[in-house]
Amino acid sequence: xxxxxxxRRLIKRHTLATRLAHWGWAVSxxxxxxxxLQIFNxxxxxxxxxxxxxxxxxxxxxxxxxxxxxPAWATIPSGVDLATGRIVHFFFAWILVFVxxxxxxxxxxxxxxxxxxxxxxxxxxxxGADIRSHARFQFPHRRTYGPLQKLSYAAVLFILxxxxxxxxxxxxxxxxxxxxxxxxxxxxRQTARTLHFCVAAALAGFVVLHISMVLLxxxxxxxxxxxxxxxxxxxxx
Amino acid sequence: MYExxxxxxxxxxxxxxxxxxxxxxxxxAFDRLADPANPLRRYMERANRLTMAAQRGLLDRDxxxxxxxxxxxxxxxxxxxxxNPQDAEYVTHVASGFSDYRLSVxxxxxxxxxxxxxxxxxxxxxxxxxxxxxxxGWSCIAQWTGVPLSTVLERAGxxxxxxxxxxxxxxxxxxxxxxxxxxxxxxxxxxxxxxxxILAFGMNGSALPVPNGAPLRLRVERQLxxxxxxxxxxxxxxxxxxxxxxxxxxxWEDRGYxxxxxx
Numbered sequence: 001x002x003x004x005x006x007x008r009r010l011i012k013r014h015t016l017a018t019r020l021a022h023w024g025w026a027v028s029x030x031x032x033x034x035x036x037l038q039i040f041n042x043x044x045x046x047x048x049x050x051x052x053x054x055x056x057x058x059x060x061x062x063x064x065x066x067x068x069x070x071p072a073w074a075t076i077p078s079g080v081d082l083a084t085g086r087i088v089h090f091f092f093a094w095i096l097v098f099v100x101x102x103x104x105x106x107x108x109x110x111x112x113x114x115x116x117x118x119x120x121x122x123x124x125x126x127x128g129a130d131i132r133s134h135a136r137f138q139f140p141h142r143r144t145y146g147p148l149q150k151l152s153y154a155a156v157l158f159i160l161x162x163x164x165x166x167x168x169x170x171x172x173x174x175x176x177x178x179x180x181x182x183x184x185x186x187x188x189r190q191t192a193r194t195l196h197f198c199v200a201a202a203l204a205g206f207v208v209l210h211i212s213m214v215l216l217x218x219x220x221x222x223x224x225x226x227x228x229x230x231x232x233x234x235x236x237x
Numbered sequence: 238m239y240e241x242x243x244x245x246x247x248x249x250x251x252x253x254x255x256x257x258x259x260x261x262x263x264x265x266a267f268d269r270l271a272d273p274a275n276p277l278r279r280y281m282e283r284a285n286r287l288t289m290a291a292q293r294g295l296l297d298r299d300x301x302x303x304x305x306x307x308x309x310x311x312x313x314x315x316x317x318x319x320x321n322p323q324d325a326e327y328v329t330h331v332a333s334g335f336s337d338y339r340l341s342v343x344x345x346x347x348x349x350x351x352x353x354x355x356x357x358x359x360x361x362x363x364x365x366x367x368x369x370x371x372x373x374g375w376s377c378i379a380q381w382t383g384v385p386l387s388t389v390l391e392r393a394g395x396x397x398x399x400x401x402x403x404x405x406x407x408x409x410x411x412x413x414x415x416x417x418x419x420x421x422x423x424x425x426x427x428x429x430x431x432x433x434x435i436l437a438f439g440m441n442g443s444a445l446p447v448p449n450g451a452p453l454r455l456r457v458e459r460q461l462x463x464x465x466x467x468x469x470x471x472x473x474x475x476x477x478x479x480x481x482x483x484x485x486x487x488x489w490e491d492r493g494y495x496x497x498x499x500x
Contacts, residue, residue: 034267043374050305050368052375055312077268082372083493084271084278090288090500091281173370174292174499177300177459189368189376 011143013231017106022226024099031092033204034076036197037069038085044069046197050188060194093168100161116145117154123147139217141234152206160203167196273493282495289497293427302433302458305366305378314379314440316448317371319420322408322468330407335452340436344403344473347394354438354452360384360392363435371462372489372498381456382439387430395426395474402429403473403481404455404466410488422466422487423478423496424457433458436469461498463489 014022044064047053063069072078076088107113127147133140134148145153169175170183170192186192214222225231270278322328330338335354342350366380386402401423409417428434435456438445445451450467457464464487478484483491490496 031267039374042372045375047375050309050376051311051378052315053312054315054375054377077271078265079268079271081271081493083489083495086372086495087278087281087285087493088267088270090495091284094284094287171370172292172500173302173368173461174288174296174459176368177302178292178295178297180303183303189370193374 009237010230010232012229013143013225014229015110015112016229017103017110018112019226019229021099021103024095028092028096028099029203029207031076031088032096033200033207034074035085035089035092036200038075038077038080039082039089040197041068041070041075041080042082042085046194047190048187048194049190050183052190058190093165096161097165100157100165104157117150117157119147119150119154123150137216139213141218141221141232141237143233143237152209156203156206160199160206164196164199164203167192167199171196271493285495285497288500292497292499296459298427299432300459302367305368307366307380309366309378310380310441312377314369314449315371315375315377317373317462318467319408319410320448322447324407324409324417324419326470327407327468330452331447338452340453340469341471342389342393342474343471344475345396345399346390346474347396348392350389350393352389357384357389357436357453358438360388363432364439365433365435365456365458367433367456367458369462369465372494380439380441381435381437383435383437383453383456385432386434386436386455387432389436389472390429390474393474398476399426399474400476401425401474401478401486403475403478404469405471405473406466407468407470418482418488419470420466420468420488421482422455422464423475423481424455424460424464428457428459428464431457431459459499463487463494464498 041064043052044062045052045059046061047058048060049058051058053059068075068080075085077084104113107117124147130147140146166182167186169179170186171189176183176189183189183192186195221232269275270281272278338354340350340352340354340357342352361384362382363385364380364382366378369377369379371377390402402425404422404424406420406422408420410420411418424434433456436453437450437456438453440446440449445454450469453469454467455465455469475481478486482488485491486496487494
């Protein structure tokens with residue numbers, strides 16, 4: 001069962017910048033999701049349009065039935081406390097944005113983006129095989145990211161993160177005066193709020209999937225790689 | 238390629254990690270942040286100043302909040318907070334249709350004012366259809382009619398050192414052992430002098446109803462609802478709000494909410 005590790009080489013897989021960005025996002029997301037559910041609990045109804053229908057019906061989701069929609073264990077802080085939830089949320093929103101901007105700048109300048117995250121023709125050809133091996137719970141330890149890894153990381157970094165930031169800002173009355181087009185293109189402030197919730201749910205889904213992948217594909221090796229940079233690759237890599 | 242199957246060990250690992258994650262959220266590890274004196278919370282609160290600096294930097298001083306059309310008003314304005322003050326002075330005013338109501342404007346002004354509702358209504362008014370955003374997350378569109386706060390402040394004339402406008406209200410929002418706490422709120426001069434910042438006495442084409450803050454409420458369209466004090470009794474121009482309430486600039490601010498509510 002256990003394979004000889006001696007002929008599987010250790011390589012430096014993640015730079016310090018990548019590791020710092022990763023943990024910055026990991027911590028921010030944990031706090032943003034927890035405080036986000038706290039904020040959601042203050043009015044656990046989602047609508048479509050500019051306003052919330054009280055005299056008419058434009059709600060598309062109503063949770064909680066009058067009480068808090070999310071249980072105390074899922075919210076930060078655990079008790080009903082919108083004020084603290086907001087303080088935590090905006091602090092970590094700034095951290096997420098700063099880390100994203102710094103990472104993007106560094107990844108562009110260093111070539112990390114081009115070298116390691118760009119989807120190549122070879123990636124596209126091996127996409128089918130990558131999907132099949134994931135479906136069989138086989139996770140090769142390669143030097144480089146596989147096509148599914150590249151696609152999911154790009155989706156988070158270039159679709160979900162920008163969308164969650166834009167829909168968050170679209171809820172800000174101050175930002176609305178500075179950029180009225182923002183809630184407009186998102187379909188109104190309450191639609192932006194609904195989108196913010198959906199994108200956050202997608203990010204939570206990514207976190208769950210990501211952690212499952214790490215646990216299934218040799219958690220100690222993965223964890224070491226993201227903490228120290230050193231990663232043990234398969235034979236022949 | 239090498240093979241890897243889900244073994245019992247992997248399954249156990251997965252379960253263990255899942256449990257650890259749930260416990261991390263489940264335990265009350267972060268509840269200390271709810272304490273207003275917690276140093277980490279106080280550090281995190283500083284992000285609000287960054288938000289304010291960023292938004293004020295992006296915003297033109299007089300950039301207007303989005304205004305809507307009459308057909309966007311699809312429902313009555315949802316009232317929030319205190320909706321029917323039982324304070325004796327206020328109840329008397331309601332009974333007399335606010336005929337004896339006088340708004341006092343004092344503090345760091347050259348000419349303190351005592352203004353009746355009729356006097357306020359005779360000043361140049363502004364009418365705007367805007368979206369009210371509550372800190373809870375909901376929004377509601379209504380039309381507001383009122384006199385720009387800047388008009389009233391210019392009539393009183395600001396004295397040097399005037400930095401904030403303090404609104405004192407009729408309504409008791411909280412009863413404590415030391416008596417009732419009446420709502421209070423502050424805004425700075427950037428928002429006070431903004432063209433859309435009005436002392437509203439009309440809503441959706443009629444007189445401002447009691448649940449929405451009769452006879453006079455504030456509209457600060459670039460911030461959240463809790464900045465827009467209802468049932469205004471008096472305006473004081475101050476250089477600091479350190480002596481007001483617990484010193485954070487408003488009733489909700491003193492209970493942990495941010496002073497700058499542009500987000």
